[in-house]
Amino acid sequence: MAEKDNVLDGLESKIGRTVAKTGRVFFEVADENLSEVVRQLFFAKGCRLSTATATETHRGLEVLYHFSHDATGRYYCPRVVMTDRDQPRMRSIAPIVKGAEWIEREMAELFGITFEGHPRPERLLTKDHPKPPDRPLRLRRTP
């Protein structure tokens, strides 16, 4: 089981299904609560965003942000699940964490997710490509 800590204190009502083990906490967060959770992790608790992972699952698409709490060596990973497979969209955290700009652009390009409020919603990998791909390349299905 995970050690008791205060990084997520006060967010109990915002956190859904949680999987915790030594040094790692993976928890689900509704899209509308993500900004508040990220603000607490990044500003109040001094966590650093390592990166984010988008995955195609049977439930739809999910985005898992990896926040590293360097003072303790633990990871806090809020997960946002999008069940609308045709038009996956969620709020961007790039206006809060500048370090999320590139990874959100990459996920938007490869998984077709729309990040609302992203300061620079451009392609990252094929921006000036002479023949950019016509679909998100990491999706198994065709949208």
Place this chain on the structure above:
Amino acid sequence: MSQTVIPVGPFHPLLEEAEFFKIHVDGETVTGIDTDIGYMHRGHEFISERKTFTQSIFLVERICGICSTSHPLAFVHAVEDVDNIEIPDRAAYIRTLIGELERIHSHLLWLGLAGHFIGYDTLWMWAWKYREPVLEIFETITGNRNHYGMMRVGGVARDVPPEAVPPLLETLDMIERKMTMIAKAAADDPVLRSRLKGVGVLSRQAAIDYCAVGPTARASGLAIDVRKDEPKDAYGLVDFNKIVLENGDVYDKLVVRVLETFESIKIVRQCLEKLRSVTGPILNDVKEVAAGEGIGRYEAPRGEVFHYVRTDGSNRPLRHKVRAPSYVNIPTCEASCKGIPLADALITLAAIDPCYCCTERAVRLVDKQGVRVAADLLQLSREKTERLRRDVHG
């Protein structure tokens, strides 16, 4: 107001890798920088999900040619994290030994390149000359100068033979003496100091905002080092210091790397000593990996390498995410390059020790003087050093 855009890339003339920096300039001052990546996108994550865990180790090892053990190490940490797999003590020391030797050769490689960028070719020749014995150590231990193939889930693939330890310690003493000589020569050189001091400053706040890692973050006063923050392998068992400086300029980034090289030599020496006494197996037999999620990371020479693995109980990952340190460090150039003279742009871009094959271009400059190419930037950088040299030495 019209702005000139200098394209550095899509193939960097010195680092010889593909990445596209569009440097926006107003006269001689850099006003912004725009990076295009994707020229070397090889689809490692996609391929990895079709390979077994052991096969993926060889795949991720080929993400980067310089920090070629950092990716496998972070990957095996991630798989081990899924199922809380333990490794034998001897394997822990061998992993740490290989990781630190890699840091020594990588920092020496950067030191040489940095010298070459600013027209200080003596530094380049020295650094690369004394990097060579480190590669020879690798050849002795692993059979390869690079791409060692040492990591396995549950331990390491090859043992370090006891008879190899005394000659390795002698080589290490020689490298330490030469490093001391290089460090003293670099520290005493007024040209180098005035060329790099106060150049391309990345503030502490910018380092936090951009989520910078490694020597780039530590030179800006952020005390983050995976080896100390989450000690795995033998890092909790050896004595070393976390090198943190405050100014965030290119000079501090150089000093961080030089001092870290000495710390790495210290760690390698301790590991070699321990390997004389710690005996036992080097690999735990891992029959299967349970379903779950795991995060593995390792402090590569450029900063934190991050791997995330999700498994379903089979012998291959359902999802494998890789994040190399340069992916988060390259965007910091937006902050550190703003407002600096064009002659300093190249060394500032190089100061984060960008690894393009990890992340994934110098540019054509078209202005009233005609067409200038990225090689002109190099010339500009070297001319500035030459001017300073004349000013200092008369």
